[in-house]
Amino acid sequence: MEQIIFNIIEALKFGFIQRALIVGSLIAVCCGCLGVFLVLRRLSLIGEGLAHFSFATIGFGLVLNVYPLYVAIPLTIIFSLLLFYMAEKANLYGDTAIGLISSLGIAIGVMLASLSGGFNVDLxxxxxxxxxxxxxxxxxxxxILSVIIILIVILFYHDLFVITFDEEFAHVLGVKPKLMTKLLLVxxxxxxxxxIKVVGTMLIxxxxxxxSVTALQIAKGFKTAILISTIIGVFSVISGIILSYMLDxxxxxxxxxxxxxxxIIAFSLKKR
Amino acid sequence: MIIEVNNLTVKYQLNSIFEGISFGVNFGDYIGIVGPNGSGKTTLVRVILGLITSFSGEVKLFGTNNLSFSDWKRIGYLPQVTYLSRQGFPATVQEIIASGLLTQKKFPKRILAKDQVAVDKTLKLLNLESLQKELIGKLSGGQQQRVFLARALVSEPDLLILDEPTSAIDPIIREQFYETLSDLNTKKRITILLITHDSSIIGKYASKFLYLDRKIVFYGSFQDFCKSDNMVEYFGEFAQHLICHQHNGTNNF
Known part of the structure; x- marks a missing residue:
């Protein structure tokens, strides 16, 4: 046991481990709070669709020889808004549409990446x-981006809460549901x-x-749901990174x- | 005038839900909107609130065109209960009621200590104190309706629009519920627009009666309704008697 603790302390001295823990935790906070809104609005698959689409944009970046995230961020934002308009006009939020786009995203990504010089570790x-x-x-x-996202969620918490609970009613509370949904998607x-750097497009x-689903099993309020979801996300990232370092x-x-x-633990706690 | 509706027509696909209706709501009115299923009652209030935007005619809320209206703190709205969609939602009663205060807030919206006082007051008014920490998804339909009424009331609006507020409430509490609304109307001078199926009960409390059936069949005071020969003809003597019978003695026909 002492040896394990010693190894962990040793590991924490490395710059790359520190960076991984800080960035991973911040991203987990973003995922944890956004996740609760997305899951409750039945938009969880959107995350999957966006992630797979972002893989295509990364392939695009590799072909253009531009730093991939520079290309991926704006293109994925545009795509998410496109999904929003498609849902409005053609009722295409369905899992079928997302399934279609997800696999297409991966296919385009692989295609572009192979054009850019074949498969490599990078991909x-x-x-x-x-x-x-x-x-x-x-x-x-x-x-920087995670901190901005967390701040925006804090500033718009109440607006996001009411559109999650009852999108139509939000209008009567003076909140603009469409604008808030777009913000959530962006x-x-x-x-x-x-x-993507933390868990990859396949797993993000x-x-x-x-x-968030874990938190929803045990939460006793909306704020607590977000808090628990965030804590679980951060804890999973930190323990995952340490575990991966120690056990390779x-x-x-x-x-x-x-x-x-x-x-599974939260689910069984809820059953009792 | 609080609400002005002029020549309003709403169509769904090719069928019109109602055509060319006009009426006005004055400060302090308590209006019962009654009509059969599918008569357009809910559509009417949704148009007034700007939740349905495709219509022809003119609707004004507090003198402003309803689609550009933004002074939402003056309005409290209780939509029809959609019980199933709330199942499992992790918000507490307190969180839901506090969200009714957002109409008064500017960016960045924060719920402060004084807001908590308003929430506590509304919890007390509607006997919801014991439920304040409960999750909304775990409450019965009737309890949820009271919570949503509290959300509509917490900002102390000038106009309260209620869509079937007693549909999930059992008859004993229903009477108390109507008493509470009457108090709000008479003591706090809140204007009330209430959609209901309880045409026999509403006569006891509301000051005006709007009977909708794809057009306005009747709009006016209960006294006039009960004296109207046209209405006797329209409803048949028995049904009209049922509506007028329980009115609190002011209609001596």
């Missing part, structure tokens, strides 16, 4: 995350893209959905599996 890291390899610049960008798009939606496991996959374990 794998975008699919499944590589938080321990995060650079100082990436860490700084992700930190924030989710940015979170999904910066979260899990970091959005799992902690992939961090992204460890985080997702840990999250599922937390869900």
């Amino acid at each position: 794998f890291s975008y699919l499944f995350g590589d938080i321990l390899a995060i650079s100082k610049f990436e860490a700084l960008t992700a930190t 924030l989710t798009s940015i979170t999904v893209v910066i979260g 939606s899990s970091l959005i959905i799992s902690p 496991l992939p961090a992204g996959a460890s985080i997702v599996i840990l999250n599922f374990c937390f869900f």
